[in-house]
Amino acid sequence: MGKKNRKVAIIGSGLVGSSCAYAMINQSICDEIVIVGRNHDYALAQAMDLSHCADFTSTRTRVRAGYYADCQDADIVVLTAGANVKPGQTRMDIMADAAAITREVVSSVMASGFDGIFVVASNPVDIVTLVTAQVSGLPRHRVIGTGTSIDSARLKTLLADVFQVDPRSVHGYAMGEHGESQFVAWSHVTIGGKPILHIIEEHKLRFPDLDLSDIARKTKDAGWEIFTRKGSTQFGIGSAIAYITRSILNDDHRIIAVSAILDGEYGESNVCVGVPAIIGDGGIEELIEFNLSEDEQVLLRRSCDLVRSGMASIAIPS
Structure with a gap:
């Protein structure tokens, strides 16, 4: 009886693409990974190096370099190729170049x-x-951005250090743009199931200097803290991609803060920002609409407007 081959194609053979592949291999997420890179020899070297993990993992994942034609029967195509941010730039500064590269890559994948x-x-x-x-031209539930998944993980790590718990016992999300206008939905952050706002109120003497706005700032700036020191981020985002991919292939129905196209959710439409979503084998199974506080609603609207302004500047209709 034949077993379905779970295949992932990764477009981009650089640090993020290879870190994503490495995480997938070590977590036995799929059966086959095809790496497609602009420089095929480099992609081939990455694939060879990654394939040598096989003897040290619980299951074998076949890894090879390929071409766009190899995306035909892939379950998932991961896009990591794009424009590089230079020192002093924001993610939004590179959007015109990124959009041009994306149009070329996605057209080739769909062909x-x-x-x-x-x-x-x-x-x-x-x-x-x-x-x-x-x-x-795919429906919105089958196009998923990593969004604020990595920012939410950074938030949980920061809070875990403050409250001395495992990060997996912290539940909460950064929302909005994966960038300067993101915000933490503090009204929905819990530790061990208890709202963090209640914990702080009940233990004022224990946490007298805790500044939630400073935690939110550190969450937002964490990527830049890494980037300015080593020129890239790779392991965290690589693991985030693997996490999303695993939820799709295993139909896990995990709730993850991903970049999703809104169509009336939160009162927003034709814009793409990070919101919690149920991720399963159909992609985005459902978007979770939090009952945000008034201040948080304002922050989400502001973030959506900023992304819209970026869309307008490169002639993406809203």
């Missing part, structure tokens, strides 16, 4: 006959996710 799910990690991820949906 192969691909009919699966896109997971987008290229920055600015909210804009690139929307471009991917428009060029591919």
Whole structure:
């Protein structure tokens, strides 16, 4: 009896693409990974290096370098190729170049006959996710950006250090743009199931200097803290991609803060930002609409407007 081959194609053989592949291999997420890079020899070297992990993992994942034509029967295509942010730039500064690269890449993927799910990690991820949906013509639930998944993980790590708990016992989300206008939905952050706002109120003497706005700032700036020191981020975002991919292939129905195209949710439409979503084998199974506080609603609207201004500047219709 034949077993379905779970295949992922990764477009981009650089640090993020290879870190994503490494995480997938070590977590036995899929059966086959095809790496497609602009420089095929470099992609081939990455694939060879990654294939040598096989003896040290619980299951074997076949890894090879390939071409766009190999995306035809992939379950998921991961987009990591894009424009590089230079020192002093924001993710939004590179959006015109990123959009042009994305149009070329997605057109090539779709020409192969691909009919699966896109997971987008290229920055600015909210804009690139929307471009991917428009060029591919796929329904919005099958185009998923990594969004604020990595920012939410950074938030949990920071809070875990403050409250001395495992990060997996912290539940909460950064929302909005994966960038400067993101915000933490503090009204929905819990630790061990208890709202963090209640914990702070009940233990004022224990946490006298806790500044939630400073935690939110550190969450937002964490990527830049890394980037300014080593020129890239790779392991965290690579694991985020693997996490989303696993939820799709295993139909896990995990709730993850991803970049999703809104169609009336939160009162917003035709814009793509990070919101919690249920991720399963159909892609985005459902968007979770939090009952945000008035201040949080204002912050989400402001973030959506900023992404819209970016869309307008590169002639993406809203």
